[in-house]
Amino acid sequence: MADFIQKLIDNIPDYQQFLTVDEMDENSKRLAAEFPGIVEIFEAGKSRKGHPIYCLKIGQGSRNALMFGCPHPNEPMGAMLLEYFSRALAENEDLRKELDYTWYLIKSIDLDGTQLNEGWFKGPITLTNFTRHYFRPAGYEQVEWNFPFHYKNYTYDTPIPETVCLMNLIDKIQPQFMYSLHNAGFGGTYWYLTREIPELWDKFYAATAKQNIPLHLGEPEVNYITPFSQAIYPMISSKDTYDYNEKYGTVAPEKLMSTGTSSADYASQQGYDTTTLVTELPYFYEPRIQSDKLMDFSRREAALKGREILHENRKAVKARYDQIADLISGDNSFAKMVSNGYEHFEEDYRQECDFIRQDPNYDDPCKESEAFDNLEIPKYRVLLQWTLLIRACEHELAKNPSPEAAERLQRIHDEGEKEFAKRAEIAEKELHYQVIPIRKLIAVQLESGMLVADYLQKHR
Numbered sequence: 001m002a003d004f005i006q007k008l009i010d011n012i013p014d015y016q017q018f019l020t021v022d023e024m025d026e027n028s029k030r031l032a033a034e035f036p037g038i039v040e041i042f043e044a045g046k047s048r049k050g051h052p053i054y055c056l057k058i059g060q061g062s063r064n065a066l067m068f069g070c071p072h073p074n075e076p077m078g079a080m081l082l083e084y085f086s087r088a089l090a091e092n093e094d095l096r097k098e099l100d101y102t103w104y105l106i107k108s109i110d111l112d113g114t115q116l117n118e119g120w121f122k123g124p125i126t127l128t129n130f131t132r133h134y135f136r137p138a139g140y141e142q143v144e145w146n147f148p149f150h151y152k153n154y155t156y157d158t159p160i161p162e163t164v165c166l167m168n169l170i171d172k173i174q175p176q177f178m179y180s181l182h183n184a185g186f187g188g189t190y191w192y193l194t195r196e197i198p199e200l201w202d203k204f205y206a207a208t209a210k211q212n213i214p215l216h217l218g219e220p221e222v223n224y225i226t227p228f229s230q231a232i233y234p235m236i237s238s239k240d241t242y243d244y245n246e247k248y249g250t251v252a253p254e255k256l257m258s259t260g261t262s263s264a265d266y267a268s269q270q271g272y273d274t275t276t277l278v279t280e281l282p283y284f285y286e287p288r289i290q291s292d293k294l295m296d297f298s299r300r301e302a303a304l305k306g307r308e309i310l311h312e313n314r315k316a317v318k319a320r321y322d323q324i325a326d327l328i329s330g331d332n333s334f335a336k337m338v339s340n341g342y343e344h345f346e347e348d349y350r351q352e353c354d355f356i357r358q359d360p361n362y363d364d365p366c367k368e369s370e371a372f373d374n375l376e377i378p379k380y381r382v383l384l385q386w387t388l389l390i391r392a393c394e395h396e397l398a399k400n401p402s403p404e405a406a407e408r409l410q411r412i413h414d415e416g417e418k419e420f421a422k423r424a425e426i427a428e429k430e431l432h433y434q435v436i437p438i439r440k441l442i443a444v445q446l447e448s449g450m451l452v453a454d455y456l457q458k459h460r
Helices: 003-010 021-034 077-091 093-099 111-115 127-132 161-173 198-210 238-248 263-269 299-321 333-339 342-358 368-376 378-397 403-430 438-458
Strands: 039-046 052-058 063-069 101-106 149-151 154-156 177-181 184-186 190-193 232-234 275-280 282-285 294-298 365-367
Touching (some): 003 093, 021 039, 021 052, 021 111, 039 161, 052 077, 063 438, 077 093, 077 177, 101 161, 127 378, 161 263, 177 263, 177 438, 238 342, 263 275, 275 438, 294 299, 294 368, 299 333, 299 342, 299 365, 299 368, 299 403, 333 378, 365 368, 368 378, 378 403
Parallel strands (some): 063 101, 177 275, 184 282
Antiparallel strands (some): 039 052, 149 154
């Protein structure tokens, strides 16, 4: 690894909490004022609620790079990376020259959603506190999956303002390197890349090993993806999703899809020579996620059981939601995520199970890492649906509804709180997790990005 990358990693502060949107904005403005002529701040767009989306422009390199945090607002790791990296670039002329990029940095692209997660940003970082204050928008309101998309019989062409902001910036600067800064909740490290660069695989593995963060050896995020290498995947494509739905579904694929495509797909469709990286890292670590120990059941048995657990939980949440659906207002983002996909959720479940039953890769004995992913992590994932239901009720109760409506909302709210507390107690007891320090997560994410950026400069 280049010396300048190692120095950059070594100087990451020991952050103990995450920044709020207001703190990010204030620090960005302060950095631009402190380094005039080096750091420029400009408004790249506005959020749906009218909040300015600030972008920092740093350096005058020969190529352009775009990095943006909080593409999903429950994932503020990238915002902390950019908090550190923006200052490191501003202070270090040698670093700017060595990298030779003009950097465009947006700490949070989904500002409105990020603010709805701030209840857990200052800690404590526990499964219960994180999930109880969690928010993630429905797919059709996720910035990263809102880019225009047309394929076969499906067209999506209504990007939200935050996505339009990114589209305009991508079109303007045509970045050679783009980094969409995601992170996961539970598991280990894994990567997505729009091109295969085998020379970097061992360096990626070394980056996470140095921080004692394991590789994610459980199930991939989607069934229909073939890895480049262990824990390294090609970027998920909306075309692949359509083809998967077409092959395994009994409903027309276009009826199962409600989102657009990704920033990586968009840049590719425009013909830009853009290489996009995503490095997924967890807040929480559990030793079983890296175990190759073979269990006494097949991967298929574990995968089907895991889908059943999540499906049954979703049915339980839906039963409560249906009792208040007529009381939900159009601006209730929590409710949108709860109800997203209810129309076809039985079909989605059947389709997933059919794929698992037919795919020969599921014949193998189940590794403990796969068993953990399928059978244990759902104990954490079920909490997310319950908290969104609870927060959907709180959103409506805050509007002072009629006594009858308030009674119904409060009853479902209280039932949700009871179910959440019961499941949270199980998760805290049975998931023997550790919280990974923010500094270590930034180190892996930043080193991975610098490895790709440096490689692209040296292999034009």
